[in-house]
Amino acid sequence: MSFKTFATAAVAAITLALPALADSMIMIGDPYARVSSASANSGAAFLSIANHGDEDDRLIAASSDAAKRVELHTHKENAEGVMRMMHVPGGFAVPAGGSHQLMRGGDHVMMMGLTRALEHGDMVTVTLVFEKAGEIVVEVPVDLERKPMHGKMNHGH
Incomplete structure (x- = not known):
């Protein structure tokens, strides 16, 4: 591996490790995106949202x-016991001092009508819009190898 390749990879890794932060104290962590297959026309993004502020958002x-x-x-x-994916027009609450997890099998950002194929290692720019914090732009890596529970926050103890 050349020094230039190594340096570029190191900068990318450090950048991805830092959470997105808005003036409102909303922090975005552990983002990743997936598609179900190479020919899929939809995909989903998952991440954690932490609200370190004094106001719900x-x-x-x-x-x-x-x-x-x-x-x-x-x-x-x-009613038949079948899981259905559905749009949530009101969005997701993120309480002051709390967090909200977007994860597989639960809440998530759904991308429909993909404008390009999402391949492992690609980056997708997603703009999240919060009621109070406004827009937060997040660079989301496409990770087609991640296991379903990887990155899930553990709030035990």
Whole structure:
């Protein structure tokens, strides 16, 4: 590996390790995106949102140049016991001093009508829109190898 390649990789790793921070004290951590297959026309982004501020906030929208449409989604069980993905128009609450996890099988950012294929190692720019904090731009790595529970926050003890 050349020094230039090593240096570029090191800068990218450090940048990804730092959470996105807004003046409102909203911090974004551990972002990643996935697609179900190479020919998929939709994908999803997952991440943790921490609110270190004194006011509740709410993630109300998202956008990305990688998709024609981006919505906030969750999974809910219907009367027949089947899990269904559905749009959450009101978004996700992030309480003051608390957090909200967007993860596989739960709440997530859904990207529909992908404008390009999302391949392992790619980066996707996602703009998260908060009720009070406003817009936070996050560079999200595409990780097609991550296991379903990897990165899940452990709030035990």
